[in-house]
Amino acid sequence: MPGRRRAVACLALALPGVLLSGCGIYSFNGTNIDPSVKTISIQTFQNTAPNAPAALSQRFTEDIKDYFQRNTTLKLVPRDGDLQFEGNIAAYDYAPAAIQQVGTVSQAGTNRLTIQVQLRFTNTKDSKQDFEQTFQSQADFAATQDIATVNNDLNAIRNITRNIISDMFNKSVANW
Template sequence: MIWNKYSKAVSYQLVAIGFLLSGCSVYSFTGTNIDPAVKTISIQTFQNNADNGPSFLSQRFTEDVKDYFQRNTTLKLVPRDGDLQFEGQIIAYDFAPAAIQRENGVDQAGVNRLTIQVRVRFTNTKDDKQDFEQTFQSSDDFPAAQDVARINNDPTALRRININIITDLFNKSVANW
């Protein structure tokens, strides 16, 4: 008799969890909330319009966006006219002192900060209420001994900043956060 009460309680909890997860749209454990009618995604090359950004930044950022969406959704990547469409440009690549220190009577950078801004236009062809155009930004601090050339040659340094921007873009577009 006790086992029956316990199994009924567990059954009711599982049913309740199922209703919570099903809702009106599709939920996945990656946090996406994509309408089942959406099957494809197109990501145009993000042009580098930053005055001092490295030449490879456009290609690296675009490929990172594609990789992230392919890893975290089941959407098929198409060259153009996807159900979800991304386009934009890198508008800022700024490397500047973030913390000034006085050493031997001379002011110098203690930490340098690299900041990248990307302007994104997102189009959802299935639901135009979700369309947006927004600037996303991220930065990272580096020791003063690291100059911008060394950072540009370090694939993990730029990737950290890119992933922060891409995560925000992902959350805004398909996770509805």
């Protein structure tokens, strides 16, 4: 009898998930995608920021594709997807974030890297969801790290772009 109770309890816990996922609109990862939306196209985000590393455009584009493929069931197509993403890396700024006084000299205590990405999102199934928006994220670095050091730290830049991608995801398919 205890085994039967355990099986019923497991079924009771699993059944709501099966029922909710069957409708195709809501999922446990927070997306709110209409069931008629099946495909997504993500064009290469061009790098128009003069200070950004050359590889940032390709890396950012591949990271956003990976993020959507991991978190949705949408099929990635080269162009004309039901959901379309295109844009550019608009700013890549490394500047002092905190000034400190060392003797009689003012110098950077912390430097901040700020990345801005402009996105044009098109939902071919519901044009009321279309938008254009600039997304931004930043991280602070020790004053001893120059921009070349930061540019060579792939994890540092990826942490910043991961925040931007998450915000884009939430705005486009989670309706947050």
